[in-house]
Amino acid sequence: MDRIEILKNIAKKLVGFFIAMIILSIVLFYFARLAPGDPLQSFYGDAVESMTTEELNKARVRLGLDGPIYLQYIRWVSNALHGDFGISLKYKIPAMDVVSPLIGNTLILGGLAYILVFALATLLAIICAINEDTILDKIICKVGTFTYYLPAFWLGVILVLIFSINMHILPSSGAYDVGKESDLGNRISHLILPLIVMITSHLWYYAYMIRNKLLDETRKDYVLLAKVKGLGKIKIVCVHCLRNVAPTIVSIMAISIPHVLSGTYIAESVFNYPGIGLLSVESAKYHDYNLLMLVVLITGLMVILSSIIAQFINEIIDPRMKETGVSAWQK
Incomplete structure (x- = not known):
């Protein structure tokens, strides 16, 4: 692939990225505005009456809630x-100021869970593939x-009851x-229970898929040839x-981003962990449109970018994808 084709490919992906973000913002903006409830009540409280x-x-x-919805959207995009x-209708400060301090917490929790889930899932898949149909494989x-x-939710409550209360x-x-805030050990202690919930909820789902792929691979002709040559399993x-x-x-890792991210939001809600997941629940509850949009x-943004990056990585790992345009997931 020459330089011009690479640039065209990047440009095509960027155009697709911006189109996806625009569609997402339009759909979210309209559905948020059509939801029942008065956002003025969230901002002014009982003073509205x-x-x-x-x-x-x-x-x-003042809050940008006047006029037809399409004009509100145009005005919001222009400002964005x-x-x-x-302005956050609940916190009464710029929405970005509310979100900024919490993004790091979510990235730490979600990132650690993501890495641990796939590291452990790959390890379990390898163990199962090597010990196929043995007692160990069946137990796992x-x-x-x-x-x-x-x-x-149930697992989170049980863990809190055992390790926190009792x-x-x-x-x-x-x-x-x-x-x-700067105590690393204290932060790690707060991450243990949410990570256990997230890993438990996601680990076997991906380990099972990787296990099956590995088992399919072990039945191919080149594996039989390797066994004949004396290579160990x-x-x-x-x-x-x-x-x-x-x-x-x-x-699998690319398409799992929304799945793991939703698990992060659930863990934040269960353990009252200050992140954008818990914030999204609060913003929807209080009709905080601006905060919810952000x-x-x-x-x-994280989901779409991760998919684009994963596609690039796939093309590097398997150059055939550049020619066929078929993802490894479809093979």
């Missing part, structure tokens, strides 16, 4: 392009299936104790088979 019609109209103009995402499959179907070993909520699976299914694993757009 004593406002005159003129005061209500001025309040709507200049970095102004509006049974236990994995059981843990996967445990409700995340044993007083781990904290039950928050990202750190008051005044210990561990080397065949860990070196040859794993390398050939690597594009598939990357594709949080969902950030989420959409």
